[in-house]
Amino acid sequence: MRYLLGKFLPTRGLLILLVSTGLLVGCTENNQAAMVQQVVAIESGEECHLCGMIITNFPGPKGQLFSKGIVGNLKFCSTRDMFAFIVDPENRHNIQQAFVHDMAVTPWDHPDETTYVDARKAWYVIGHSKQGAMGATLASFARQQDAQAFADAKGGEVLGFEQISLQALVNMTGVH
Structure with missing residues (x-):
């Protein structure tokens, strides 16, 4: 044995x-x-991946994401621009990770680089009265109750990540 x-x-x-x-x-x-695949500080002079505007020149939440086939992170001047990229059928299935600011803990006029949260777990207020880069944007929050409090104060509707569609973006007020 x-x-x-x-x-x-x-x-x-x-x-x-x-x-x-x-x-x-x-x-x-x-x-x-x-x-x-982590967010990095947005440097002065960096341009939005979608529209080419200087990201730091505008208020409101920003976004960053990683996509298959693209080296590095893509930075956006607003959550609206980031979602316009995400909902595009050519990009939708390539998104690996996405991040947005938690506006419950960062100032609207100068979002803090340390307050990014997972965009897929975040809550969004669409149709509110605050302005982002060139108009309407989605206010992003880590917690649903913070998003609801913002919507109660500034108007709008609270949506989860999967509820944000091209039609929802088109229906937003403002032109971008």
């Missing part, structure tokens, strides 16, 4: 080592991808 266990344990040990190493490498690759 000892002879059989002695032969089995080294093979089993090697198998466990190989599986563990594979899992560790897989986790490391996923962590590296996640670490690379």
Whole structure:
């Protein structure tokens, strides 16, 4: 019996080592991808990926996203521009990660670079009275109750990420 266990344990040990190493490498690759896909500060003079406007020249929440086939993050002067990019059928299925400002904790006129949240988990107020880059934009919030409080104070409707469509963007007031 000892002879059989002695032969089995080294093979089993090697198998466990190989599986563990594979899992560790897989986790490391996923962590590296996640670490690379993080928001970065928007520098003075940077242009919106969609419209080319200087991002820091305008108030309201901004957006950043990562898309398959595009190196680096794409930065947007407004959540409206970011969603115009996202809902485009050519881009929709390529979005890997998206981020927006949490306007419950950052000033509308100068959004803070440290207040980005996962856009897919955020809540949005559409049709409110505040202005973003060249007009109407979606006010973004990490928590639904903050979005509702904003809508109660400034007007508008609270929507989740999946509820934002091209038609919703077209129906927004203001021209961009």
